Amino acid sequence: MHEYSIVSALLARVEAEARAHGALRVHRIRVQIGELSGVEKELLESAYELARERTLCEEAELEIVAVEARWACRSCECEVPKGAVLRCPICDRPATLAEGDEIILERVEMEVPDV
Secondary structure, three states, rough: OOOHHHHHHHHHHHHHHHHOOOOEEEEEEEEEEEEOOOOHHHHHHHHHHHHHHOOOOOOOOOOOOOOEEEEEEOOOOOEEEOOOOEEEOOOOOEEEEEEEOOOOEEEEEEEHHHH
């Protein structure tokens, strides 16, 4: 399951940011996961629980924000309703995926020492 490799990359990125800011620990991580990203929320959460041990994220909450898939016309930017034929209802051009396949590290909340 590729959720473990995603979590591994996520933790590496978060730890690099935390170390760059001299953080003592990370309190929360917020990630956007698109419904078409191929990532299963429950598997990601399970992988995170195992992988965060003995890291700066050991006590950090993982917040997952689900992003629904959305299609739109590339030419006129008209949104195509979910379940409809993937063609623009206005100009009849093919619709493309506007969002819903992303995996984005949105926010890291960390504790840094007072300077």
